[in-house]
Amino acid sequence: MPQQNRVLNELILTSSPPFVIVTITAHTIIGFPSIPHLWTVTGREPDGAGESIIESVSILKGGESMQDYQEARKAYYRLRCEKTAQSLCENRFDAVVVADREEAVSRVLDLVGPDDVVGVPGTVTIRELDLMNRLEQRGNTVVQHWVSGVSSEELRSLRVQQMNSDVLLTGTNAITLDGQLVNIDGTGNRVASMVFGPRKVVIVTGANKIADNLQEALHRVKRIAAPINALRLGTKSPCAKTGYCVDCKSPSTICAVTVVMDRRPSQTEVTVVLIPEDLGY
Numbered sequence: 001m002p003q004q005n006r007v008l009n010e011l012i013l014t015s016s017p018p019f020v021i022v023t024i025t026a027h028t029i030i031g032f033p034s035i036p037h038l039w040t041v042t043g044r045e046p047d048g049a050g051e052s053i054i055e056s057v058s059i060l061k062g063g064e065s066m067q068d069y070q071e072a073r074k075a076y077y078r079l080r081c082e083k084t085a086q087s088l089c090e091n092r093f094d095a096v097v098v099a100d101r102e103e104a105v106s107r108v109l110d111l112v113g114p115d116d117v118v119g120v121p122g123t124v125t126i127r128e129l130d131l132m133n134r135l136e137q138r139g140n141t142v143v144q145h146w147v148s149g150v151s152s153e154e155l156r157s158l159r160v161q162q163m164n165s166d167v168l169l170t171g172t173n174a175i176t177l178d179g180q181l182v183n184i185d186g187t188g189n190r191v192a193s194m195v196f197g198p199r200k201v202v203i204v205t206g207a208n209k210i211a212d213n214l215q216e217a218l219h220r221v222k223r224i225a226a227p228i229n230a231l232r233l234g235t236k237s238p239c240a241k242t243g244y245c246v247d248c249k250s251p252s253t254i255c256a257v258t259v260v261m262d263r264r265p266s267q268t269e270v271t272v273v274l275i276p277e278d279l280g281y
């Protein structure tokens with residue numbers, strides 16, 4: 001039985017005679033209009049005495065399902081995605097909020113032409129969505145440099161090819177509620193091609209990347225994205241050993257270039273697809 005019906009039935013059963021039920025009200029938390037956290041029953045004595053609350057049941061205490069927790073998180077993420085999308089549009093980017101990963105994949109496939117060459121720089125988000133395989137299966141050429149058994153010159157050539165592709169498909173390290181895209185690179189090919197090169201840039205991001213402001217976004221990159229990426233890459237930067245940033249000057253730093261895109265660059269079409277889920281890091 002759905003949770004809300006169960007709560008209502010419990011209230012009606014426990015509040016029945018000797019009371020006459022007058023109203024049953026769902027109370028919500030500001031910002032979560034579709035999620036009741038408290039049901040109350042107002043009733044009156046059969047003799048017609050004054051009305052009063054005779055029962056209340058909170059559904060935000062022990063007993064709610066895992067689905068309720070996930071729905072609350074999703075509602076929170078969706079609100080933040082919608083505010084960020086609105087700000088991005090004010091900053092002349094295109095932005096769309098999708099329901100979930102599946103819709104994100106189909107949106108990206110719509111945004112990329114069937115004959116486009118697609119450059120994919122270092123991004124976990126795009127790989128988590130399996131978008132490279134989906135694009136290749138329908139005939140797109142995908143250029144990436146996360147390949148083994150090639151020389152450093154060949155890796156450099158692949159990065160340059162990404163910068164000359166029709167579409168750049170990438171994630172972002174962070175994004176602010178004010179609609180700024182924040183990225184930090186060690187090599188710089190990813191941030192360079194997000195700004196200029198491909199005529200079209202498609203950025204896919206989970207809501208976990210949304211920060212309240214620029215300071216928090218920069219902090220997020222150094223606190224989460226960079227140390228995890230350093231571990232993934234096996235670099236010799238200090239954060240790969242400590243798990244936190246010491247603002248190093250190591251030759252192995254993956255934080256050499258910081259790019260904040262405040263507004264859409266004039267010669268690049270940029271679309272941001274926001275997913276109200278955790279994705280990438």
Ligand code: SF4
Pocket residue numbers: 222223226227230237238239240244245246247248249250252253254255
């Ligand atoms: S320790 Fe160095 S590489 Fe690691 S996050 Fe800090 S600045 Fe970046």
